[in-house]
Amino acid sequence: MPELPEVEVIRRELEPLVKGKTFATPVLLMPSTVQYPDPDLFAAALEGQTVKTLGRRGKYLLLILDQGILVMHLRMTGNIIFSSIDDLPRADRFLRVELPFTDGSMLQYSDMRRFGRLWLVKDLNELESLVLKNVGPDIYTEIDLKQFKKLLEKRGKRNLKALLLDQSCSAGMGNIYTDECLHLCHLHPEQQAATLTVEETEQLYNTIQQVLEMGIEHGGTSFRDYRNARGAIGDFQNKLNVYGRKGERCSCGELVAKTVVAGRGTYYCPCCQVKKESTVKKKSKKKGDNL
Numbered sequence: 001m002p003e004l005p006e007v008e009v010i011r012r013e014l015e016p017l018v019k020g021k022t023f024a025t026p027v028l029l030m031p032s033t034v035q036y037p038d039p040d041l042f043a044a045a046l047e048g049q050t051v052k053t054l055g056r057r058g059k060y061l062l063l064i065l066d067q068g069i070l071v072m073h074l075r076m077t078g079n080i081i082f083s084s085i086d087d088l089p090r091a092d093r094f095l096r097v098e099l100p101f102t103d104g105s106m107l108q109y110s111d112m113r114r115f116g117r118l119w120l121v122k123d124l125n126e127l128e129s130l131v132l133k134n135v136g137p138d139i140y141t142e143i144d145l146k147q148f149k150k151l152l153e154k155r156g157k158r159n160l161k162a163l164l165l166d167q168s169c170s171a172g173m174g175n176i177y178t179d180e181c182l183h184l185c186h187l188h189p190e191q192q193a194a195t196l197t198v199e200e201t202e203q204l205y206n207t208i209q210q211v212l213e214m215g216i217e218h219g220g221t222s223f224r225d226y227r228n229a230r231g232a233i234g235d236f237q238n239k240l241n242v243y244g245r246k247g248e249r250c251s252c253g254e255l256v257a258k259t260v261v262a263g264r265g266t267y268y269c270p271c272c273q274v275k276k277e278s279t280v281k282k283k284s285k286k287k288g289d290n291l
């Protein structure tokens with residue numbers, strides 16, 4: 001499933017390729033891919049619009065148009081591929097939407113599992129109220145250390161894995177990058193957020209930023225389906241320490257284990273990532289202590 005780095009790689013690659021181009025008539029091979037507005041309205045409203053720039057919030061890709069914003073979420077297996085006028089259009093049986101430009105180039109959206117969605121909204125107000133209503137600030141570009149500390153304090157009872165995956169708190173982290181960051185910080189995925197020391201919180205924040213940065217530099221992580229905007233795969237999967245490595249050795253010598261946390265398959269090292277119990281002790285007044 002594409003996470004923040006994969007979507008950011010697509011954004012960076014796509015921007016110079018589509019900036020200034022004008023959409024021709026969209027071809028909705030699977031109209032239900034369009035979440036908003038009605039597919040016919042979507043097609044009519046998109047045609048003739050020019051791409052100004054590309055943005056992103058968490059795992060949402062935003063194409064800022066002269067009169068609105070085209071939003072894409074790839075979910076599990078979505079791919080958005082650009083083909084130039086010299087490329088042969090892809091023959092892909094999972095093709096759902098084709099978005100040609102007036103110059104003959106095209107964006108093709110394919111999606112085997114069919115969970116990905118497109119929206120076309122009028123402005124930033126509609127973007128916030130219709131699409132990103134339950135999406136928090138972007139963990140990579142919109143949350144600083146101070147805000148991260150607050151976020152952990154506010155939801156201190158939750159475990160780290162659930163908290164980092166919750167897109168309404170902070171947007172962008174998914175299963176792969178969360179497991180990797182917690183392993184690098186020697187934090188157990190089920191550890192309560194409130195048990196982190198100031199140093200651990202700082203280390204976790206900095207690690208998240210570094211790991212996301214590395215993921216982007218390596219073109220993202222490709223296991224099965226992820227492709228960048230030109231159809232190439234990323235290679236960050238070769239840099240992973242725990243994710244997808246059950247039974248392989250951690251650098252400490254212990255075998256990587258797999259469990260389920262927050263409903264998701266979770267990889268960790270039982271030796272490096274020991275669960276720390278809550279250090280917040282209940283104040284119990286013992287009668288008779290002072291007698």
Ligand SMILES: [Zn+2]
Nearest residue numbers: 250252269272
């Ligand atoms: Zn280890």
